[in-house]
Each structure stands twice: as C-alpha cells, then as structure tokens.
Amino acid sequence: MKILNHFQVQLPWFCIGGFVGALLVLSVRYTEFGNNRLPEVQPEECVSPTLAIENDIPVKKPDQDPLAEILKSAAIDGNMVILTQGNEAWMAPNSLFDLFLEGFRVGEEIEHLLNHLVVVTVDEKGFEKCKTVHKYCYLMKTDENFSDEKFYMSKGYLDLMWIRNKFQRRILELGYNFLFTDMDVLWFRNPLRRIAITSDFAFASDFFFGDEDKIDPSAPNGGFMYVKSSNKTIEFFKNWQDERVNYPDQHDQDVLNKVKVEFSKRFQVKMQFMNTVYTAGFCEMSKDISKVCTVHANCCAGLQAKLLDLRSILEDWKAYKSIPPWAKEKETFRFRDHGICIHPIGKKQR
Numbered sequence: 001m002k003i004l005n006h007f008q009v010q011l012p013w014f015c016i017g018g019f020v021g022a023l024l025v026l027s028v029r030y031t032e033f034g035n036n037r038l039p040e041v042q043p044e045e046c047v048s049p050t051l052a053i054e055n056d057i058p059v060k061k062p063d064q065d066p067l068a069e070i071l072k073s074a075a076i077d078g079n080m081v082i083l084t085q086g087n088e089a090w091m092a093p094n095s096l097f098d099l100f101l102e103g104f105r106v107g108e109e110i111e112h113l114l115n116h117l118v119v120v121t122v123d124e125k126g127f128e129k130c131k132t133v134h135k136y137c138y139l140m141k142t143d144e145n146f147s148d149e150k151f152y153m154s155k156g157y158l159d160l161m162w163i164r165n166k167f168q169r170r171i172l173e174l175g176y177n178f179l180f181t182d183m184d185v186l187w188f189r190n191p192l193r194r195i196a197i198t199s200d201f202a203f204a205s206d207f208f209f210g211d212e213d214k215i216d217p218s219a220p221n222g223g224f225m226y227v228k229s230s231n232k233t234i235e236f237f238k239n240w241q242d243e244r245v246n247y248p249d250q251h252d253q254d255v256l257n258k259v260k261v262e263f264s265k266r267f268q269v270k271m272q273f274m275n276t277v278y279t280a281g282f283c284e285m286s287k288d289i290s291k292v293c294t295v296h297a298n299c300c301a302g303l304q305a306k307l308l309d310l311r312s313i314l315e316d317w318k319a320y321k322s323i324p325p326w327a328k329e330k331e332t333f334r335f336r337d338h339g340i341c342i343h344p345i346g347k348k349q350r
Contacts, residue, residue, distance in 0.1 A: 065174075071171070079177055081116060081118050082178070083180045084119055084180070085121070085122065085140075085164055086126055087121065087122045090126070090183050090303070091130065092129070095303070096183045097183055100186070103186035104187055106188075106317065106321070108189050110190050113190065117136060118136045119138070120140050140167055169234060169241070172229040180224070180226075182223035182224065184223070186310055191274075191293040199270050200228045200269035201227055201228075203272070205220070206221055206299065212272050212273055212274060213271075213272065223296060236267045240263070243255050278291055278292065279296070280295050280296070282295075289316070297309060305341055309340055312339050316335045320333050
C-alpha cells in the first residue's frame, strides 16, 4: 500500500517524465539511423518501436476480405507490409522463389522480415508451392493464364505488370504502406533503413545520378518500390492506371517515367530515387559489398540468365560473410563481374 500511495501522489510527474523519456529514446533511435530514415524493423522477439509512418486515410479492413486478414497478420506495427509476386515458373523447385528466400536467411539480421512478407501468386500451382514454405500467401485470381514465364514486353508481360499495379493500389486502399520487391531481388541487409521517412514513394533506380530527391533524369524501377498509403498516393495510382490508354504498348514503369514530374506536382507527393550503392542491380552494381542491401537482376532478360547470375551473387555474398571482420576493415570487397548479364562491358560501375 505504501508504494501504491506514493505512486498515486507522484503520478502527474511520472507521466511527464515518461513522456520526456520517450522523446529522448526516439531521438536517439532516429540519430542512429539518420534523421530522415525509417527506423529499422526489429525481430518479433524483440521490443519493436512503432514505425513512424502516418496515414491520412482510415484503415479499412472488411471482415470477409481474405487479403485484409493476411495483411493484418503480416503487417509491421499494424500498417506496413513487404510484398512480392510470383507464378509457377518463378516458384518451381530451385527457381527464383527459393533463391529469394535464401537471401533473407543468409543476410545480415533480416530473416525476421519474412514474418512480414506477403507472397502474391497469380496461379494455383504457384500458390500451392508458396503454402509449403511460407506463412503468408495470397492467390490473386485473374482471367488470364500467367503460370508460365512471360517474356519481357510481350502482351502477357504487359498485362501482368498492369494487373500488379492495380493490386498495389488495392493495398493502399486497405490502408497499408508497402514495399514491393520483385522475386529476382536478393536481400542481404534491411533496405528500410535507406528510405526517407518523408517519402511518399521510394524507388530503386537502374542508374543513380547522384541526388535521391531529383526526379529528372532519375528513372523509377517498379520492381523495388515503397509507397505510403494516403489519399494522394491512391489518386496517383488511379491516374497512373488511366494513362495506359495513352500508352497501350508500354508497361507501368515506362508510363510512370513519362508522367512522374507532372504527377509529383499534381498530387504533391515526395519521390525518392535510391542510391545504387545500397539498392544495386545488374545495370549498375555497387562496388562495396559492405554497404549493399539488395541486388536486383535488372538489365537481364530470361529466367535462366537471372538464376545463373543471382546464384553467383549469392556465392560472392557467402564468401564475403566468411571473411574475418579484421580483414573486412582493411579492404573493400565487391561482387565479381561474371555470368550472362553481369559483366563490365557497357556497364556503368559505381
């Protein structure tokens, strides 16, 4: 009773002190990752701070919507998910999906992010494969058959890209921020640490031109894209999809590149184009493995070519991890130029 009475007397001061203490903790945490970066997502067994992202629309989760239930279960701090999409060809044994999952498992403290990954499949066989190895799988039903490999810029490929774009808008309408990653992206470190907290959109870039905030000449890569859910980003997506009528033979990424300047002004959205030092790709590889978060098999056509070169990247990563810490401090290590798509000729290196 003595402790309780004392607590009641001191309660107002305790609340004020707690509030100030919380501000100090948040200040320290944001300093650690940079003043304008998203906080790093912690493993579930750790105490995770609230991800500092605010939406200006209410979260709508219909009770009977299976997608809403999956998002609710997978969400980071209630309002953000990681998304990827695949089909039977990409999710067959020893194909891209297995390689994609392995990247998380051999990466640096990112395996827990799989607890927040929703795998969207476009065919039944891909869905069945997903359920055998992953917790959160969603079958996106379509009128077309997307089970086989869709070659770049074919009609099937274009249709699939625009269907994906419409599905992403649905995620925003349900009130969730998302980071979409293609399955041909290997994750080695947490890229959320490289996304500015002020960004409505953050894109990986095939080539980086030195300024993350400069919209031109930067070109967005829709295969690695963060979007914050808000009324303005939903309207952005609606108008983006309407533009397909004007560009029937182009995919969503190319159309976005044409309208990005106008749309960013019209909808007052903040765009970020991420540095390839951290979100690298076959178009422009990072020179320093110690900084790389992700590697995307861009500038590379064909499933088999992507598989061969991504496996080589994974081998290089494993070799790097085996190097003693003291050796890493003395020398800079980089990925080798080898494979079908990865070669120095005609490639801008950074």
